[in-house]
Amino acid sequence: SYVLTQPPSVSVAPGKTARISCGGNDIGSKSVHWYQQKPGQAPIVVIYYDSDRPSGIPERFSGSNSGNTATLTVSKVEVGDEADYYCQVWDSPRADVIFGGGTKLTVL
Amino acid sequence: QVRLVQSGAEVKKPGASVKVSCKTSGYNFGDFYLHWVRQAPGQGLEWMGWINPNDGDTNYAQKFQGSVTLTRDTSISTAYMDLTSLRSDDTAIYYCARSPTYGSRWIDSWGQGTLVTVSS
Numbered sequence: 001s002y003v004l005t006q007p008p009s010v011s012v013a014p015g016k017t018a019r020i021s022c023g024g025n026d027i028g029s030k031s032v033h034w035y036q037q038k039p040g041q042a043p044i045v046v047i048y049y050d051s052d053r054p055s056g057i058p059e060r061f062s063g064s065n066s067g068n069t070a071t072l073t074v075s076k077v078e079v080g081d082e083a084d085y086y087c088q089v090w091d092s093p094r095a096d097v098i099f100g101g102g103t104k105l106t107v108l
Numbered sequence: 109q110v111r112l113v114q115s116g117a118e119v120k121k122p123g124a125s126v127k128v129s130c131k132t133s134g135y136n137f138g139d140f141y142l143h144w145v146r147q148a149p150g151q152g153l154e155w156m157g158w159i160n161p162n163d164g165d166t167n168y169a170q171k172f173q174g175s176v177t178l179t180r181d182t183s184i185s186t187a188y189m190d191l192t193s194l195r196s197d198d199t200a201i202y203y204c205a206r207s208p209t210y211g212s213r214w215i216d217s218w219g220q221g222t223l224v225t226v227s228s
Binding site: 001030031033035036037042043044045048050054084086088089090094095097098099100101102 | 143145152153154155158167169170173203207211212213214216218219220221
């Protein structure tokens with residue numbers, strides 16, 4: 001089955017830019033969605049269809065997808081952005097939802 | 109306002125079964141898939157399967173085929189997840205979540221989660 005690979009952790013200083021990768025075979029041919037999960041809470045979507053942002057999500061969150069890597073970028077990182085982030089795709093041949101293993105974003 | 113409200117926490121013994129409900133409101137029940145996703149303590153998200161409330165069609169992750177059954181009751185806009193032969197490693201928070209029925213199924217709304225604890 002299709003596998004998504006994320007780094008376990010990313011650290012960044014406040015005000016800097018964080019980039020979280022999501023690797024998969026020819027992931028650029030799929031649509032990638034990103035979720036943020038804070039402790040004790042259900043996940044929320046922060047980016048869908050590679051780069052679309054739901055209402056209420058700051059413009060600081062952006063996404064890109066090409067080749068074998070999709071990337072979630074968080075600009076001007078704030079302490080409140082500290083959370084786990086998961087990428088997700090739809091594996092259409094099997095009609096399965098696939099999640100990456102998650103990345104813990106730490107704001108130093 | 110879209111709402112997915114799940115049933116309360118459960119404690120079960122190994123070998124037992126558990127049924128978790130997900131009552132929806134604020135939208136047409138048949139217009140969106142309902143997925144079940146679980147998260148073991150300190151672990152990532154694990155997709156279990158989806159149900160199309162419109163026709164009852166289901167798809168299960170290979171790992172859960174034979175142990176999970178997804179059903180729905182359209183009269184009360186509620187979906188159910190039935191997990192059998194529970195083991196200690198089934199201890200997790202179980203979420204129901206909604207996605208479009210077309211395109212790349214991204215999840216736009218989640219339930220609050222139901223903690224299922226399996227312990228002798």
